[in-house]
Amino acid sequence: MKRNNPSPNGQATPTMSRREFLGLSVLGLGIPLAEGLTSPSAPRAASPEELAILYDPVKCVGCRACQMACKRWNNLPAESTDALGIYESPTDLSAITWTIIKLKQTDTGWHFFCYQCMHCTDAACVAVCPTGALFHDERGFVALDREKCNGCGYCTQFCPFGVPHLQTANIWTGAAKSAKCTFCQDRVWNGLGGPSCAEVCPVGALQWGKRAELLEVARARVAELQARGMNARIYGETELGGLHRLSILLDEPAQYGLPAAPGSPALARFWQKVIQPLGNALFGVALAGILGVFLFVRRKIRMEEVR
Amino acid sequence: MTVQLKDRAEAITIQWIPKYTALERLGHWLHTATFVPLAVTGMILYFPFLQPLAQGEAGLFIRLIHRVAAVLFGLLPIIYYAFQPRRLLLHIREFLPRKEDIGWLKGAPAYYLLGKHEAMPPQGRFNAGEKLNGLVMIIAWAVFGITGVPMWFGKGIIPPELFRWLVIVHDLMMIVSVCMFLVHLYLAVAHPLMWAGLVSMRFGVVSAEYAAEHHARWFYGPKRAMEIYEAKKRAAAEGKH
Ligand code: HEM
Numbered sequence: 001m002k003r004n005n006p007s008p009n010g011q012a013t014p015t016m017s018r019r020e021f022l023g024l025s026v027l028g029l030g031i032p033l034a035e036g037l038t039s040p041s042a043p044r045a046a047s048p049e050e051l052a053i054l055y056d057p058v059k060c061v062g063c064r065a066c067q068m069a070c071k072r073w074n075n076l077p078a079e080s081t082d083a084l085g086i087y088e089s090p091t092d093l094s095a096i097t098w099t100i101i102k103l104k105q106t107d108t109g110w111h112f113f114c115y116q117c118m119h120c121t122d123a124a125c126v127a128v129c130p131t132g133a134l135f136h137d138e139r140g141f142v143a144l145d146r147e148k149c150n151g152c153g154y155c156t157q158f159c160p161f162g163v164p165h166l167q168t169a170n171i172w173t174g175a176a177k178s179a180k181c182t183f184c185q186d187r188v189w190n191g192l193g194g195p196s197c198a199e200v201c202p203v204g205a206l207q208w209g210k211r212a213e214l215l216e217v218a219r220a221r222v223a224e225l226q227a228r229g230m231n232a233r234i235y236g237e238t239e240l241g242g243l244h245r246l247s248i249l250l251d252e253p254a255q256y257g258l259p260a261a262p263g264s265p266a267l268a269r270f271w272q273k274v275i276q277p278l279g280n281a282l283f284g285v286a287l288a289g290i291l292g293v294f295l296f297v298r299r300k301i302r303m304e305e306v307r
Numbered sequence: 308m309t310v311q312l313k314d315r316a317e318a319i320t321i322q323w324i325p326k327y328t329a330l331e332r333l334g335h336w337l338h339t340a341t342f343v344p345l346a347v348t349g350m351i352l353y354f355p356f357l358q359p360l361a362q363g364e365a366g367l368f369i370r371l372i373h374r375v376a377a378v379l380f381g382l383l384p385i386i387y388y389a390f391q392p393r394r395l396l397l398h399i400r401e402f403l404p405r406k407e408d409i410g411w412l413k414g415a416p417a418y419y420l421l422g423k424h425e426a427m428p429p430q431g432r433f434n435a436g437e438k439l440n441g442l443v444m445i446i447a448w449a450v451f452g453i454t455g456v457p458m459w460f461g462k463g464i465i466p467p468e469l470f471r472w473l474v475i476v477h478d479l480m481m482i483v484s485v486c487m488f489l490v491h492l493y494l495a496v497a498h499p500l501m502w503a504g505l506v507s508m509r510f511g512v513v514s515a516e517y518a519a520e521h522h523a524r525w526f527y528g529p530k531r532a533m534e535i536y537e538a539k540k541r542a543a544a545e546g547k548h
């Protein structure tokens with residue numbers, strides 16, 4: 001995996017003196033390591049321009065207009081599903097289904113949940129993407145450039161919410177393209193409005209707008225629901241540096257199948273911030289060491305004397 | 308074979324003795340020919356500054372090369388030893404660590420940097436450094452296979468938590484094996500003491516004189532090699548007094 005923000009890879013310059021060389025090796029190891037551990041994990045500071053979607057399960061009537069609007073705007077084909085006798089159809093996101101309504105039985109009853117990309121600030125998918133195909137729009141959402149995607153599928157394995165899916169053309173060659181909710185990036189970029197799911201929702205269960213403003217709306221709504229005796233809370237205010245898909249939950253996140261403290265990008269971060277710089281430094285030290293030895297040996301050992 | 312050197316009056320005679328079989332050399336070079344493309348294509352996914360090569364169609368092609376090379380890389384040693392089972396036993400015996408290896412590794416810096424090879428414990432057909440390289444490559448072969456195959460086919464089958472660790476282990480193995488490879492490459496092509504190694508790996512032969520000096524246990528047999536070594540050490544100790 002590569003980091004998206006290139007960092008100095010700490011290649012020490014070759015040198016003749018052993019002490020100097022050792023000193024530089026330590027520097028070579030130290031700089032990227034220190035850089036890696038101290039640099040902020042969030043790609044940028046929260047900006048007032050950031051957008052978000054807010055989902056309110058109390059308003060949701062489960063009509064799945066969002067699911068259909070997503071398909072239509074993004075030109076996604078229908079999926080054939082089995083009649084499982086349950087409300088969810090299909091039962092999970094896929095390369096051609098980017099938004100679904102889930103029906104969850106929690107301790108407090110049956111609740112809908114609109115399941116789509118959470119547009120994390122600290123997005124594991126962006127961190128592990130070797131191509132830059134997944135990236136943050138300056139308004140905070142996680143966009144996807146399918147032209148750049150090479151189908152490696154790391155995003156599908158590192159996302160803590162299991163959101164991106166590969167549209168696999170051939171499992172032998174690995175030819176594939178990643179697919180996920182893009183916050184309707186083409187609508188936002190072309191000034192056509194916001195995400196089609198939120199635009200179409202007939203009851204205002206999905207709204208889109210400035211993230212800061214939606215947080216205010218969510219806080220007021222949670223207070224109101226709590227006053228009505230519901231176990232309401234906001235999900236996504238601080239999780240993973242702040243999600244750009246905010247949700248009101250009526251129970252523990254785990255009851256919705258959501259990680260309470262989504263920590264799986266920790267492995268992606270650990271990798272990028274610690275092991276990757278360490279690897280670069282080792283290459284640097286190895287190359288510098290070999291060059292140093294080469295220059296030294298060239299003067300010390302004369303080919304003619306070797307039988 | 309006699310060679311006339313420019314700056315010497317008399318011709319010198321080199322006696323060549325066989326060191327590697329043709330199949331051993333073929334195996335070595337096929338291993339190289341698959342390892343290098345694997346390392347290069349893998350690093351294109353790994354290094355941020357190579358990102359343009361990893362994108363879109365180019366990236367897909369890079370990944371395809373990685374997979375084709377991986378199949379060969381994985382199968383070649385199996386095919387080789389299937390046809391040469393006795394070589395497997397020989398190689399295992401030759402590559403197992405021995406207690407002289409420690410002495411050799413201790414002497415290695417002076418050997419490689421200053422050309423002091425008098426004090427080196429006698430070595431077999433492979434010296435302790437070559438054995439270390441071989442050991443890393445054997446481990447790498449297994450680790451790349453164990454992590455790479457599920458990375459290829461395992462998405463959606465194995466738990467994502469496991470996949471994440473596999474990528475990390477695959478990358479760590481790449482870092483270790485590529486560092487080892489760089490050292491091996493330098494010693495093979497650029498180090499003045501090691502020129503004979505490259506000759507042997509190309510033509511299969513080594514000069515008797517070089518073999519006696521650098522691979523004494525292989526050239527003389529263990530007992531005689533030890534006697535010569537002890538005698539050299541005694542002579543050196545007396546010389547000091
Ligand atoms: C049996 C041999 C091997 C197999 C089956 C294998 C398989 C794979 C697979 C499936 C990937 C993921 C990319 C994709 O899906 O196309 C990958 C990535 C990679 N491989 Fe291999 N590989 C093997 C050997 C090697 C070797 C010998 C090296 C280097 C010396 C290497 C270095 C890498 C690197 C650096 C990556 C990129 C990981 C990242 O994105 O950071 N692999 N390999």
Ligand code: SF4
Nearest residue numbers: 117118119120125159
């Ligand atoms: S939910 Fe998954 S796909 Fe969406 S931004 Fe977060 S890590 Fe990426």
